[in-house]
Amino acid sequence: MRILVVGGGGREHATVKSLAKEGREIFCAPGNAGIANLATCVDIKTNDIDGIVKFATENKIDLAVVSQDEPLVLGMVDALQNAGIRAFGPNKAAAIIEGSKAFSKDLMKKYNIPTAKYEKFTDSEKAINYIKEQNSYPTVIKASGLALGKGVIIAENFEDAKEAVIEMLEGGKFGESGNEIVIEEFLTGTEVSVLAFTDGKCVKPMISSKDHKRAFDGDKGLNTGGMGVIAPNPVYTKDVEKQAFEQIFIPTINAMNAEGRTFKGVLYFGLIITEQGPKVIEYNCRFGDPEAQVCLSLLDTDLLEIMNAVIDGQLEKVDFSNKEGAAIIVMMCSGGYPESYAKGKEISGINADGQSDKFDYIFHSGTAIKDGKYVSNGGRVLGFVCLGKDVKDAQDKVYANIDSVKFENSFYRHDIGGKI
Ligand code: AMP
Ligand code: GLY
Numbered sequence: 001m002r003i004l005v006v007g008g009g010g011r012e013h014a015t016v017k018s019l020a021k022e023g024r025e026i027f028c029a030p031g032n033a034g035i036a037n038l039a040t041c042v043d044i045k046t047n048d049i050d051g052i053v054k055f056a057t058e059n060k061i062d063l064a065v066v067s068q069d070e071p072l073v074l075g076m077v078d079a080l081q082n083a084g085i086r087a088f089g090p091n092k093a094a095a096i097i098e099g100s101k102a103f104s105k106d107l108m109k110k111y112n113i114p115t116a117k118y119e120k121f122t123d124s125e126k127a128i129n130y131i132k133e134q135n136s137y138p139t140v141i142k143a144s145g146l147a148l149g150k151g152v153i154i155a156e157n158f159e160d161a162k163e164a165v166i167e168m169l170e171g172g173k174f175g176e177s178g179n180e181i182v183i184e185e186f187l188t189g190t191e192v193s194v195l196a197f198t199d200g201k202c203v204k205p206m207i208s209s210k211d212h213k214r215a216f217d218g219d220k221g222l223n224t225g226g227m228g229v230i231a232p233n234p235v236y237t238k239d240v241e242k243q244a245f246e247q248i249f250i251p252t253i254n255a256m257n258a259e260g261r262t263f264k265g266v267l268y269f270g271l272i273i274t275e276q277g278p279k280v281i282e283y284n285c286r287f288g289d290p291e292a293q294v295c296l297s298l299l300d301t302d303l304l305e306i307m308n309a310v311i312d313g314q315l316e317k318v319d320f321s322n323k324e325g326a327a328i329i330v331m332m333c334s335g336g337y338p339e340s341y342a343k344g345k346e347i348s349g350i351n352a353d354g355q356s357d358k359f360d361y362i363f364h365s366g367t368a369i370k371d372g373k374y375v376s377n378g379g380r381v382l383g384f385v386c387l388g389k390d391v392k393d394a395q396d397k398v399y400a401n402i403d404s405v406k407f408e409n410s411f412y413r414h415d416i417g418g419k420i
Contacts, residue, residue, distance in 0.1 A: 001025070003304075004056055004064045005039070006076065007046055008032045010331075010365035010383045011067055011289035014296045017361070018303040019065075029055065033374055034354040034364020034382075047071045049079045056085045063088065065307065067266075067286045069146055073099035077265075088307045090285050094256060094263040098285040101182045102144040111255035114247055114279040118184035120144065124169040130183060131161045138186040143168055145177025149213075149225050150338070154186065189274040190235045191281065193291045196249060196269065197306055199315040200262035203249045204306075206295040207322050208236035210417070211288065215338060217415045224338045225380060228330045228416030230391050231294045235273050244271060244278045252283070264310055290383050293363045294327045297385050328394040329383045330402060330416050331365065335409030337379030342409065347374040347382070349405035358401035361385045376407050391417050 001024045005012050008030045016026055016039045029052060031041030044051040047070045056064050066076050066089035075092035089095075096103050108115040121127035131139060141164040143151030151174050155161035161183075168178035196205035209231035215221030236244075248269060256263045268284035268291070287295075296303065300321040309315045334341035347367065350356050354364055354374060363385065366378015384402055388394030395417045402412060 001063070002059065002061050003027070004029065004052075004059075004061045006052055006064065006066045006071060007068045008035070009289055009378075010363040010380065011287050011292040013363040013365075014293040015065060015067060015287070015303070017363075018296045018299070021302070021304070024304070027055075027059065027061070032364050032377065033367040033369045034362070036369075037353050047074060047076075049074060049076050052076060053079050053083045053085070056080060057083055061085055063304075063307065065089065067292075069095075069098055069284065069286055072285050073146060086311060088265060088311060090263050090265040093261045094265075095285040096261065097256065097263065097267070097283045099146060100144050101142050101282070102180050104283050105182055105184070107252075107255050107259070108280060111251055111258075113251050113255065114277065116140070116184040116187050116279065116281070118182050120180060120182050121165075122169065122180050124165050127165045127169065127181060127183060128162050131158060131165070136185070137161070140184045140186050141165060141168065142182045142184065143174040143178035144180040144182055145174065147174040147177045150174075150223060151177060152223065187272050187274055187279060187281070189272040192233045192236045192240075192271045192273060192278070193229075193288050194236070194244065194249075194269040194271060195287055195291055195295055196267050197310055197315060198253055198263055198265070198267055199310045199313045200253060200257060200264050201313060202316045203245070203253055203267075204315055204318065204320055205249070206320075207231045207298050208233040208241075209288075209291045209294055211291060212413060212416050215333075217413055222338050224333075226288065226290050226331065227333070227413045228328070229290050229294045230326065230328050230394070230417040231291075231298060232326060234391070240273055240278055244269070248278060248280060289365075290329045290331060290363075293383050293385055294329050297361065297387065298322045298327050323387065325387060325389045326391040326394050327360075327385060327387045328391065328398050328417055329363070329385045330398050330412050331380050332382045332384070332402070332405065332410050332412045333380050334376050334378070335411055341379055343375070343377050344368075344370060345376045345407040345409070346370075347376060347405065347407045350374060350382075356401075356405065358404055359384045359398065360387050362405075376410075381407070381410070
C-alpha cells in the first residue's frame, strides 16, 4: 500500500506517524526533516496540483491525503479523483466552508446554526457606516478568504475598526482574500476545537481540544497558527457535547448536503461556549495544526481505517477509541514569529532521529538538515507532546523537559493549558 501525504508541517508529521504501519510505504510532499525519518519526502510544493497528480499517478499511489487549506480550496482532491487516485479530503465545492467566511456565515444563517451576528461587505463606506450604527466594541472584522490565520482583527474602538476595514478593502492587506469582509459581533466564552471525521452521513469527532493562538504567555501578542494545545478541553462537558451535536455538527452536515456540497473529510469546528450555549467561531476544512498532533496522539483507532471509511461512506461502522488520560503539545518557535524570523539555526537536544526520550514524541513543524544537523526552517519549528493521566500531569512532564531542546532565539509559551 502506497500513501502520499501532502504537506510539510507538524500536522502532516502526525498524520504520517499515525498512518505508518507494516506494509505501508509513505511519501510526503514536501515533508520536512522530522517527517523524513518515517516517510520518503518528495520536493513538490503543497499547492502544485499538477505536480502532485503527476507524482501520484507515476508512483501508483493508493491513497493521497490532502490536509492543508489552500490545496483543498483550490480543488486538489477533485484533480486527484479525476485522475483516478483515491484521495482523502473535501472536494473544492465543500472546502469553501473554510475558503469563504462569507459563504460559511450565510450557511449558518440559512440553516439556523448558532454563530455570531454579522454582515458582509465589499464597500468600505457601507462597512464603516454599519460599524457606526452597531456602536458596540470590541467588534470583529474578518477577511472572507484564506489568510494564514491572520485575517481576523478584534477592534476595541471605532478608529481601529475603521482602519482595519480600510486596510482590508482598500489597502489590499490580505490580497484577494480581503476583497470581501465579514463584520461580526464579539462573543465571550471559552473556545473549544472539535476535529470531526464525516462521510457526509455521520459525524465522529476526535477528542476535544483547546488551542492557544496568541504568541505570548497570558494570551498576549499577535495571533499565530497555534502555540500549543491540550486535550481534552475541560469546558467541553457531556452536556455541551450534546448541544454541539444537535445544534451544530448534524445541522452543518445536513446543510452542506442540502447545498449540494457534501463534505467528506475532517471538519474542524472552532466553537465558543457562550452563556447561550456553543456557537461556531469558524469552520476549517481539515485537521487543525497543532490540534491534530495531540488528538492523533490520543487516538487508538487506525487512522487509515477511518480515512477509508470516510471515502467509502462507511464511517458509521467504525468504532472510535481514545487512550485514557490527556495530552499536551507545546510549540517551540523562532524569535519574531508570527512576523519575521530567522531560519537555519542549529537545534540542540534532539537525537539523530529528530526525537528525544524526554517526550512522548516531537513533531517537526519547520526543520531541515544542514551539514548533517537539524536546523530551524520555519516560524513554528518543533512541537513537544506529552501524555499524562490528566492535563496537569502532561503539563508537568513537558515543562520539566522542554529546556533540554533549544536553538538561537527559540521561544515557547509557559502557560499552555493554564498557569502551572
Ligand atoms: P478565526 O480565524 O475566525 O478562528 O478567528 C481567530 C480568533 O479570533 C478566534 O480563535 C477567536 O479567538 C477570535 N474570534 C474570532 N471571531 C470572534 C468573535 N466573533 N468573537 C470573539 N472572538 C472571536
Ligand atoms: N490551530 C488552528 C488551525 O489549525 O487553524
